Every structure is written in C-alpha cells, then in structure tokens.
Amino acid sequence: MSFADKRILVTGGSRGIGFAVVRAFLDAGAHVALNGRTSHSVETAIGGLDGGDRLVAAPGDIGTVAGCEAAVRAAENALDGLDVLVNSAGIISGRLIEDSDEAVWDAHVDVNLKGTFFCCRAALPALRESTGNIVNIASDAGLMGVPGIVVYCASKGGVVNMTRAMALEVAPDVRVNCVCPGFVDTDMTRRDHIEKQDDPAAVEQWLVDYAPLKRITTPEEIAQGVLYLASHDARFITGATLAIDGGTTAGH
Ligand SMILES: NC(=O)c1ccc[n+]([C@@H]2O[C@H](COP(=O)([O-])OP(=O)(O)OC[C@H]3O[C@@H](n4cnc5c(N)ncnc54)[C@H](OP(=O)(O)O)[C@@H]3O)[C@@H](O)[C@H]2O)c1
Structure with a gap:
C-alpha cells in the first residue's frame, strides 16, 4: 500500500496503537x-x-472540543490539507458501576466518543475536498458487553454506531470505518493493567486465553488494518467495522 503524498492526522499518535499507525504511514510514504x-x-x-x-x-x-479543533487545524496547516484522519486517542479505567462517578463517565465519553466526533467534525471540510476518509479505533468492547468496564463499553459502542451513521451522512464524498482491536500490547494493556495486578503473569495468561487465537496482539497488526481501510484498495468500504481481536467477538 502506497500513501505517497497523502496527508494523515493520527490522534493519540504519541504511544501505542496510534504510534504504530504513524510509523506505518511514514513507511508507506505519507506525510503525517x-x-x-x-x-x-x-x-x-x-x-x-x-x-x-x-x-x-x-x-x-x-x-475538549477546542483541543480537537486545534489538533486538526495544526495538521491541516502543516500538511496543506488532509486525506485521512485516524482517531486513536483513548482512555480506559476499569471500574465497577458503583465506583463509576460522573467524573469517570465524563472522562471516558469526552476522550473516546466526544473527541472522536469533534475531530471528525473539524476535519470534514478538508476531507470532503480531498475525498478522503476516517478510521476510528473503537474496541471489541464496543461490540460486546464486558463487565468491569461498563463506561468504556458505552463510549466504544458509541464509536461503532457513530461510524455507521457518519458514513451514511457523508457518503459519497468521505468514507468512515472503524477498527475494533482485542487486547493489544501497549501501555493501556501492560503498564496500566497487567503490571498493576497482584499476579501479573496470571493476568497476562488470562488475556492470552481470552482470544480464540490465544495471544495478545501487537500494535503493528492493528496498524495494518487501519492502513488497509484508509487505502485505495478499500475504496468501496464505508460504515464497516473490522474486528482485529483473534476471534474474541466471533462468539462462544
Ligand atoms: N490496548 C488495547 O488493548 C486496546 C484494545 C481495544 C481498543 N483500544 C483503543 O485503541 C486506542 C489506542 O489505545 P492504546 O492501547 O494505544 O493506548 P495507550 O497506549 O494508552 O495510548 C493512548 C494514546 O492516546 C492518547 N490520549 C489519551 N488521552 C488523550 C487526550 N485527552 N488527548 C490527546 N491524546 C490522548 C495518549 O497521548 P499521551 O501520550 O499524550 O498521553 C496516547 O497517545 C484507544 O482508543 C483504545 O481505547 C486499545
């Protein structure tokens, strides 16, 4: 896949999946x-x-809406337009319902759902001009219920269905798709979850066993899915959800 001369913005590109996406686009010749x-x-x-x-x-x-608009404006000014927006910025904190107060709800929804919407909104004029596309990073937890992360599930389920609705509204000018990763070996999984447990090795093994394909995936594997959806090869795909989860959401 070549992205020579394509102009890409990756939110949450500083670490994890977003960082791998940035590197993959650079390797494919893009301006990022x-x-x-x-x-x-x-x-x-x-x-x-x-x-x-x-x-x-x-x-x-x-x-914040102002932060979304500032990021999109900085990208468009520096790149002289935009062809692809990847929304990867996201947060999670494992909380039971009774431990999830308004601040927990707002933090998840503000970054994961509201932020995705307002980055899309800010980028749409440039994407319409370039007939570009958007790839949202949702989650397997946006496709199924997961106890212990109810608020995260709500925010990511919102991203999945928002992707579909947005795809219909902005077609045929702009394509909008989303990727739903399973457990990925990033700070979010390892530093912020596995390493905080009393028995990290047991928790890691549980995460490995969670996927039918029996492993935690790499950010690079998620990036390949993102690049495919953003590429010319995917030109007839919009409103789609690509699960890259080792079979987790296929059923039991
Ligand atoms: N890891 C998984 O197992 C997994 C599974 C399914 C879905 N996902 C989703 O994939 C996406 C990336 O996750 P990850 O594993 O790469 O997470 P990560 O390693 O924790 O990295 C999070 C990224 O999001 C950025 N970010 C967080 N809050 C932000 C904010 N308010 N404004 C701007 N940037 C912000 C961080 O920027 P800073 O460096 O500045 O903090 C960082 O670049 C998220 O949407 C996540 O929900 C992850």
Whole structure:
C-alpha cells in the first residue's frame, strides 16, 4: 500500500496503537501529523521516529472540543490539507458501576466518543475536498458487553454506531470505518493493567486465553488494518467495522 503524498492526522499518535499507525504511514510514504495530549508527549514521540520533514506535531487535548479543533487545524496547516484522519486517542479505567462517578463517565465519553466526533467534525471540510476518509479505533468492547468496564463499553459502542451513521451522512464524498482491536500490547494493556495486578503473569495468561487465537496482539497488526481501510484498495468500504481481536467477538 502506497500513501505517497497523502496527508494523515493520527490522534493519540504519541504511544501505542496510534504510534504504530504513524510509523506505518511514514513507511508507506505519507506525510503525517502526530497528535498527543501535550506538546511534550508529541515531541517525545516524534523524536523516536525517523520522519524527517514528513512528520509534524499536532498536539491537543482530544477530550475538549477546542483541543480537537486545534489538533486538526495544526495538521491541516502543516500538511496543506488532509486525506485521512485516524482517531486513536483513548482512555480506559476499569471500574465497577458503583465506583463509576460522573467524573469517570465524563472522562471516558469526552476522550473516546466526544473527541472522536469533534475531530471528525473539524476535519470534514478538508476531507470532503480531498475525498478522503476516517478510521476510528473503537474496541471489541464496543461490540460486546464486558463487565468491569461498563463506561468504556458505552463510549466504544458509541464509536461503532457513530461510524455507521457518519458514513451514511457523508457518503459519497468521505468514507468512515472503524477498527475494533482485542487486547493489544501497549501501555493501556501492560503498564496500566497487567503490571498493576497482584499476579501479573496470571493476568497476562488470562488475556492470552481470552482470544480464540490465544495471544495478545501487537500494535503493528492493528496498524495494518487501519492502513488497509484508509487505502485505495478499500475504496468501496464505508460504515464497516473490522474486528482485529483473534476471534474474541466471533462468539462462544
Ligand atoms: N490496548 C488495547 O488493548 C486496546 C484494545 C481495544 C481498543 N483500544 C483503543 O485503541 C486506542 C489506542 O489505545 P492504546 O492501547 O494505544 O493506548 P495507550 O497506549 O494508552 O495510548 C493512548 C494514546 O492516546 C492518547 N490520549 C489519551 N488521552 C488523550 C487526550 N485527552 N488527548 C490527546 N491524546 C490522548 C495518549 O497521548 P499521551 O501520550 O499524550 O498521553 C496516547 O497517545 C484507544 O482508543 C483504545 O481505547 C486499545
């Protein structure tokens, strides 16, 4: 897949899946704007990539409308337009319902759902001009219920169905798809979950066994799915959900 001269914005590109997506687009010849919550996280990530003048910074807090608009504006100004928006910024905190107060609800919905919507909204004029496309990173937890992360499930289920509705509204100018990863070996899974448990090895084994294909996937595997959906090869695909979850959501 070649993305030579294509202009890409990746939110949450400073770490994890987003970082792998940025690297994959750079390898495919694209010009990429990398978003993260702060200028520091963005510059650190850019320093870890060999992007040269094809890699620019687009910091902004995706949990706020102003942050979404600032990130999109920075990307469009630096890249002189936009062909692809990838919404990867996201958060999770494992909380039971009774432990989930308004702040927990707002934090998840603001970044995962509201932020995805307002980045799309801000990018639409440029994407209509380029007949570009959007790839949202949802989750297997947006396709099925998972106890212990009810608020996260609500936010990601929203992303899945918002993708479908948005795809219908902006067709035929712009395609909108989403990827639903299972457990991926990133900070979100390893640093923020596995390593915080009393018995990290047992929890890791549980996560491995969770997927019928019996492993935790890599951010690079998710990035390949993102690049496919964003590519010309996927030109007749819109409103679609691509599960990259080792079979987790196929059923029991
Ligand atoms: N890891 C998994 O197992 C898994 C599974 C299914 C779906 N997902 C989804 O995939 C996406 C990426 O997850 P990941 O595993 O790569 O997570 P991660 O390793 O924790 O990285 C999160 C990324 O999102 C950015 N981010 C968080 N809040 C932000 C905000 N308010 N504004 C701007 N950027 C923000 C972070 O930026 P900073 O570096 O600046 O903090 C970082 O780049 C998320 O939407 C997540 O829900 C992950």
